[in-house]
Amino acid sequence: MPGVSPLSRVVPQRRRRPSPHSAAQSAPQPAPLAGPAGGTERGAAAVELALVLPLLLLVLFGIFTYGMMLSFRQGLSQAADEGARAAAVAISDSVRRSNAQDAINAALDPYGVTCDLGTQKLSHDGAAAGACSLVEGTATCASCVEVTLDYSYDANPVYPVLPFTGIVVPDSMGVESQVRYQ
Numbered sequence: 001m002p003g004v005s006p007l008s009r010v011v012p013q014r015r016r017r018p019s020p021h022s023a024a025q026s027a028p029q030p031a032p033l034a035g036p037a038g039g040t041e042r043g044a045a046a047v048e049l050a051l052v053l054p055l056l057l058l059v060l061f062g063i064f065t066y067g068m069m070l071s072f073r074q075g076l077s078q079a080a081d082e083g084a085r086a087a088a089v090a091i092s093d094s095v096r097r098s099n100a101q102d103a104i105n106a107a108l109d110p111y112g113v114t115c116d117l118g119t120q121k122l123s124h125d126g127a128a129a130g131a132c133s134l135v136e137g138t139a140t141c142a143s144c145v146e147v148t149l150d151y152s153y154d155a156n157p158v159y160p161v162l163p164f165t166g167i168v169v170p171d172s173m174g175v176e177s178q179v180r181y182q
Helices: 020-026 044-088 093-111
Strands: 113-116 121-124 127-136 144-151 173-180
Touching: 044 093, 044 127, 044 144, 044 173, 093 113, 093 127, 093 144, 113 127, 121 144
Parallel strands: none
Antiparallel strands: 113 121, 121 127, 127 144, 144 173
């Protein structure tokens, strides 16, 4: 360019972008939170969690234990119903007892519990755990079959009972089912 001196020609310099690392280093750090006594509250959440977590876990395991116990209670009730139905449709007394025992044991098999109507004993994994009975013709109904199951849950829990959750689990469970036959 004519008439322009080399000194008047200034080349603009490129601007540098700040790096994210330099911005983080230069940003002011927040002041620690001051508690009511003037100290910091760092670590307070961890202490609160350490105090509350065991209680929450205890409640959670209590709910789990109670739910499993209710599941077994429902299975026990279903076994009595199935045993009474199987006994009601049998033709003879010997077949009636055999059919009832087979139906009860089929319903209680998932829990590891068996019934022997001959000895009138419930057992859990081979150990005595209660009583079972089949009565034909009761005082209130001559043409009825009644199945009764009594299980000692406190002494023979089907599912493990965690410490301090035994409060919600009953000592024993008893169910009976009565079916009329023609």
